[in-house]
Amino acid sequence: MKLFDAHAHLTDEKYKDDLAEIIKNFETNNVEGVISAGFDLESSQEALKLANLNSNIFATAGIHPENVVSDFCDIVQLKEILKEDDEIAKEKFFERTCHQFELCLKKIEKICENKKVVAIGEIGLDYHFFDEYNEVEIEFFKELQKFAFKNQIQLANKLKKPIVVHSRDAMGDTLKIIRENPVNRESLLHCYGGSVESAKELIKLGYSFSFGGVVTFKNAKNIQEVVQFLPIEKILLETDCPYLSPEPFRGKRNEPKNLIYIADKIAKIKNVSIEEVVEQTTKNTKRLYDIKIKK
């Protein structure tokens, strides 16, 4: 019975003192493997570096929607342009920003030449904007994120890799883009927080779903409902560590060994044995990312 972490961030600085120790303990903690996800150029490079050093770690490379805004959009300049209310200037600025993103995506593509990069991710839409932005600015950010999401789906299709989707407060637009940009490999909605209805459609479009610590929280009734509905063949386990520790460690630093608490919760929701959950979810993760571990 071996666990597989379908989405984690092992290159996070919270592990800078003891990452070697954590990896060494995978075996005693029944962790067969971990997918360490990139969210910008640097973290994608770091994830690959780590994967190249460890046979049981694999990487994803991609630009997270929050980074699409923070890394490529000069917000001070954007505010200036939007104040002028000049459509042409705004359009030009949009094109320039997209171009910067495309240059970076070329570098991501280069990283993906390595076999240990098993997916493009995490990518998607995140509309959880903070109060400091006005409506027009937010609209601009949304358009940028959509551009980046579509382009990264196309890259994944070109490279015949799955995508790992992050979607927060944006399920409507996420579904729209996913519908209009079909993937050619089984892909993943990570930390899924959508409805049963959306899940039904996503299954038809070739997606599976990973669940982390949130499923163990008392107030996560809708996620538990989704888990109950989904066939176990569509469920993967993730920690999204160092974030989102499951109960009873909520609020503390998370790590792959905590997958067992998520498996336990899912077993209870689905009324099956924990062994079945672990075995099947590990199988699903290896299938989705096309992973064969060399012993």
Ligand SMILES: [Zn+2]
């Ligand atoms: Zn993540």
